[in-house]
């Protein structure tokens with residue numbers, strides 16, 4: 001039986017822009033004025049023309065109150081690499097009290113918090129169809145103040161991070177970090193409502209928290225995007241109640257990526273925040289030594305943005321695929337699994353905002369996702385069992401109920417006909433488990 005992988009979160013090979021990239025690379029590599037700087041160390045904030053092209057594209061896409069200036073953007077090696085840099089520059093285990101994550105959360109971020117020395121600070125917050133429960137988060141932060149003394153030296157008394165030999169980090173150390181995926185979340189598919197976004201920005205300001213938003217799926221709606229789309233938290237931080245506070249660092253950073261539009265191997269993304277925040281982020285030690293990551297690929301992607309092939313690829317290849325593939329998988333789940341008691345989100349039929357790469361399934365009451373995962377593997381079917389997305393640690397305040405009866409399915413990686421076959425195998429698995437309980 002051939003394997004079917006509904007776990008992997010990459011675009012299908014037929015969706016890769018090899019032709020456009022080949023032509024962009026040929027342009028760069030045939031002009032000394034482009035390839036000489038492209039093959040050298042670059043600016044700490046990244047390839048300036050790409051920063052400017054991204055600022056223009058994001059201004060057109062989000063239509064924020066004011067055009068986005070280039071100074072608000074720096075180039076990164078993708079959202080993952082950049083989260084690690086953000087933690088290096090803007091947190092410190094001696095000062096940062098807690099890291100708050102929705103549960104379920106994108107599972108591959110946990111290791112980055114461990115690497116930053118924040119493993120014992122992870123705290124889970126519930127979310128609903130409108131995103132993170134801000135009141136629960138507020139309560140958690142209030143309680144965390146009392147627990148702060150359990151963490152040696154953390155809280156008010158922590159020293160600013162020293163970069164060694166008399167250098168002080170250009171960043172500030174926030175007391176709390178909040179991680180989220182506000183639009184078409186991985187794994188839950190939920191999109192945070194505007195009131196919830198505003199409440200979260202205000203909460204972050206009250207508690208000296210940095211909200212790191214992985215805004216990597218925003219460009220992938222199933223139905224043509226409303227224009228302008230829901231404002232990002234970084235846009236809200238820019239304008240809400242008179243804009244960012246006196247220190248000018250702001251309380252939100254948007255972590256963008258080309259991984260889901262062009263291909264994860266590009267390893268190019270961007271961060272948007274206040275110019276002061278972006279400046280400090282670009283001063284991360286590895287950028288000082290080597291320039292921003294993914295410099296050569298940045299020049300190729302800039303060519304694609306400038307010659308229009310980026311938008312052609314997004315509009316003519318990726319967006320139709322997101323819609324067709326979402327509908328194929330969603331309809332298969334509805335027709336084959338709903339009668340067994342399975343529900344899913346994001347669900348167009350329930351009026352939810354729909355897009356991204358994933359469906360989040362709630363299994364029938366008597367079925368655990370551990371069992372479903374084990375039995376699916378016997379059928380050659382790979383799925384994302386809910387437990388993967390639980391915030392790890394003994395004292396996170398999390399709940400197995402938020403993950404144990406759930407599964408994540410990706411509709412962007414497998415061949416289209418295998419999406420339906422995958423659901424048929426899952427139906428067999430669930431019928432077998434229901435019959436044995």
Ligand SMILES: Cc1ncc(COP(=O)(O)O)c(C=O)c1O
Pocket residue numbers: 009077078079080081106181186214216256257258259264268269
């Ligand atoms: C929420 C989220 N953040 C980050 C990433 C990884 O992004 P990148 O490839 O830019 O590191 C993913 C990929 O699945 C994701 O779903």
